[in-house]
Amino acid sequence: xxxxxxxxxxxxxxxxxxxxxxxxxxxxxxxxxxxxxxxxxxxxxxxxxxxxxxxxxxxxxxxxxxxxxxxxxxxxxxxxxxxxxxxxxxxxxxxxxxxxxxxxxxxxxxxxxxxxxxxxxxxxxxxxxxxxxxxxxxxxxxxxxxxxxxxxxxxxxxxxxxxxxxxxxxxxxxxxxxxxxxxxxxxxxxxxxxxxxxxxxxxxxxxxxxxxxxxxxxxxxxxxxxxxxxxxxxxxxxxxxxxxxxxxxxxxxxxxxxxxxxxxxxxxxxxxxxxxxxxxxxxxxxxxxxxxxxxxxxxxxxxxxxxxxxxxxxxxxxxxxxxxxxxxxxxxxxxxxxxxxxxxxxxxxxxxxxxxxxxxxxxxxxxxxxxxxxxxxxxxxxxxxxxxxxxxxxxxxxxxxxxxxxxxxxxxxxxxxxxxxxxxxxxxxxxxxxxxxxxxxxxxxxxxxxxxxxxxxxxxxxxxxxxxxxxxxxxxxxxxxxxxxxxxxxxxxxxxxxxxxxxxxxxxxxx
Amino acid sequence: xxxxxxxxxxxxxxxxxxxxxxxxxxxxxxxxxxxxxxxxxxxxxxxxxxxxxxxxxxxxxxxxxxxxxxxxxxxxxxxxxxxxxxxxxxxxxxxxxxxxxxxxxxxxxxxxxxxxxxxxxx
Numbered sequence: 001x002x003x004x005x006x007x008x009x010x011x012x013x014x015x016x017x018x019x020x021x022x023x024x025x026x027x028x029x030x031x032x033x034x035x036x037x038x039x040x041x042x043x044x045x046x047x048x049x050x051x052x053x054x055x056x057x058x059x060x061x062x063x064x065x066x067x068x069x070x071x072x073x074x075x076x077x078x079x080x081x082x083x084x085x086x087x088x089x090x091x092x093x094x095x096x097x098x099x100x101x102x103x104x105x106x107x108x109x110x111x112x113x114x115x116x117x118x119x120x121x122x123x124x125x126x127x128x129x130x131x132x133x134x135x136x137x138x139x140x141x142x143x144x145x146x147x148x149x150x151x152x153x154x155x156x157x158x159x160x161x162x163x164x165x166x167x168x169x170x171x172x173x174x175x176x177x178x179x180x181x182x183x184x185x186x187x188x189x190x191x192x193x194x195x196x197x198x199x200x201x202x203x204x205x206x207x208x209x210x211x212x213x214x215x216x217x218x219x220x221x222x223x224x225x226x227x228x229x230x231x232x233x234x235x236x237x238x239x240x241x242x243x244x245x246x247x248x249x250x251x252x253x254x255x256x257x258x259x260x261x262x263x264x265x266x267x268x269x270x271x272x273x274x275x276x277x278x279x280x281x282x283x284x285x286x287x288x289x290x291x292x293x294x295x296x297x298x299x300x301x302x303x304x305x306x307x308x309x310x311x312x313x314x315x316x317x318x319x320x321x322x323x324x325x326x327x328x329x330x331x332x333x334x335x336x337x338x339x340x341x342x343x344x345x346x347x348x349x350x351x352x353x354x355x356x357x358x359x360x361x362x363x364x365x366x367x368x369x370x371x372x373x374x375x376x377x378x379x380x381x382x383x384x385x386x387x388x389x390x391x392x393x394x395x396x397x398x399x400x401x402x403x404x405x406x407x408x409x410x411x412x413x414x415x416x417x418x419x420x421x422x423x424x425x426x427x428x429x430x431x432x433x434x435x436x437x438x439x440x441x442x443x444x445x446x447x448x449x450x451x452x453x454x455x456x457x458x459x460x461x462x463x464x465x466x467x468x469x470x471x472x473x474x475x476x477x478x479x480x481x482x483x484x485x486x487x488x489x490x491x492x493x494x495x496x497x498x499x500x501x502x503x504x505x506x507x508x509x510x511x
Numbered sequence: 512x513x514x515x516x517x518x519x520x521x522x523x524x525x526x527x528x529x530x531x532x533x534x535x536x537x538x539x540x541x542x543x544x545x546x547x548x549x550x551x552x553x554x555x556x557x558x559x560x561x562x563x564x565x566x567x568x569x570x571x572x573x574x575x576x577x578x579x580x581x582x583x584x585x586x587x588x589x590x591x592x593x594x595x596x597x598x599x600x601x602x603x604x605x606x607x608x609x610x611x612x613x614x615x616x617x618x619x620x621x622x623x624x625x626x627x628x629x630x631x632x633x
Contacts, residue, residue, distance in 0.1 A: 265551060266543065294557075301548060373552075464547065489584045
């Protein structure tokens with residue numbers, strides 16, 4: 001009897017004792033990432049990421065304790081990140097841009113992704129990339145007349161107005177006037193006293209964070225080139241290569257473009273030239289031919305090669321581009337876009353819009369003492385002895401468009417020049433990433449193709465840092481014939497030689 | 512000992528690295544200066560500067576070593592066009608068609624300049 005009682009008591013004791021050892025056996029464990037504890041898990045992910053792998057091994061009580069421990073700091077952190085994000089996505093002025101742009105790092109984008117979500121992280125990244133792109137652009141070009149529409153969500157209106165040169169858009173003006181709100185004008189007026197130079201801002205951010213500051217794009221054919229490589233391209237061709245100023249309006253001056261900054265042996269003066277736009281003769285059965293281009297003492301190979309490339313592929317395009325007027329003046333059509341438009345196009349994976357600009361020039365050209373053109377020379381000579389002038393007309397109009405011959409003497413990009421001629425976007429390729437076969441295909445499609453030589457080409461007859469245009473490609477023999485805008489010294493190279501001597505290929509569809 | 516200003520050091524460095532080779536100017540001939548990558552016209556003669564290098568080897572005329580060498584492209588646009596590409600150093604005298612060309616100065620390398628005296632022979 002005693003033994004029976006002892007066994008029952010022992011069993012009961014074991015049951016009770018074991019129960020006291022595991023008081024949470026009935027307590028439910030918390031799943032990692034449970035929505036109920038959303039903020040706490042975000043905090044743990046950020047501060048103790050390793051915990052995720054160990055979480056299931058923790059006892060329910062331990063899990064509960066962990067959650068309780070981070071409850072308060074998690075809320076604080078959420079508010080902190082939210083505050084940071086709101087500030088980063090607010091409209092900045094220049095000082096704020098200077099102060100905050102560098103704080104948008106890859107890490108901070110990841111934090112925003114964790115705490116606020118994918119959409120917010122992408123928006124922050126987009127802002128960072130767009131501003132970085134602009135800053136990079138600002139370093140190499142004057143963007144005082146930029147279209148900042150795309151940036152209205154990032155900048156305060158006065159910043160945009162100020163960078164635009166205090167020109168408030170009419171639409172905006174009337175909106176404000178209708179509202180009877182003069183504070184905006186007051187603010188702009190106040191800021192206008194302090195000339196804001198976006199280049200200054202660019203230099204402020206001339207740091208490691210901005211290396212290769214080119215916006216990423218989803219366009220597969222451009223992204224490889226845009227990622228970092230565009231920055232390398234800048235400054236390759238011409239004595240002081242700059243990216244061209246963006247000009248929205250045609251220069252209002254009726255004066256001829258100056259050339260006082262260009263070194264010309266023996267000097268030159270504007271003198272009238274009585275010629276024909278287009279001339280046919282025995283050597284030039286088609287009146288518009290790439291061999292009508294003859295570069296002179298101006299460092300504008302990027303422009304003249306682009307013109308020659310278009311003339312070679314589509315002479316009628318040139319015929320429509322340049323016109324002689326009854327008053328002996330000439331009108332030339334160009335196309336321009338803005339950095340803002342380009343940013344917008346990149347972001348929306350579309351082509352930028354170009355605005356047609358018609359430039360009119362008279363029949364006077366810079367000639368030397370012997371009455372020879374000092375810049376792009378004459379084309380052919382007509383039977384009555386008059387010269388063909390379409391090449392020099394385009395060059396003069398382009399100089400006028402950009403302010404002066406001095407400006408276009410500084411070198412430039414054939415991709416930009418081709419865009420200004422055709423109003424279609426150009427593409428840029430490294431010669432290491434393409435072959436003669438690709439160039440032959442573009443040639444067959446009717447694309448204008450220009451190529452940029454390296455700084456120190458091994459072939460000593462290839463002009464260093466010079467832009468040539470493609471005359472012919474033989475995909476079978478794997479050779480390429482390149483035209484020199486000088487009008488002579490053209491060259492035929494094998495694929496291997498071409499890749500050794502030339503760094504870049506620029507294409508433009510023309511139509 | 513006073514400190515040498517950084518700007519002065521920079522100036523010394525820049526001027527010390529200036530690359531110019533000169534030859535005495537002749538009494539005859541039209542003086543022309545051509546930038547690398549561009550072309551000058553003298554009548555029917557076109558002269559383009561392909562490149563400027565500092566080389567150890569001899570010029571085509573067999574002159575000087577370790578000096579600035581300019582590669583020129585000469586082209587006469589007449590009925591029978593004549594073309595010649597050649598290396599020159601300061602002091603070289605070359606001839607193409609009716610033109611005599613004397614090299615007065617070679618300055619810089621990429622985007623440097625070449626100064627020539629060109630005389631039309633009778």
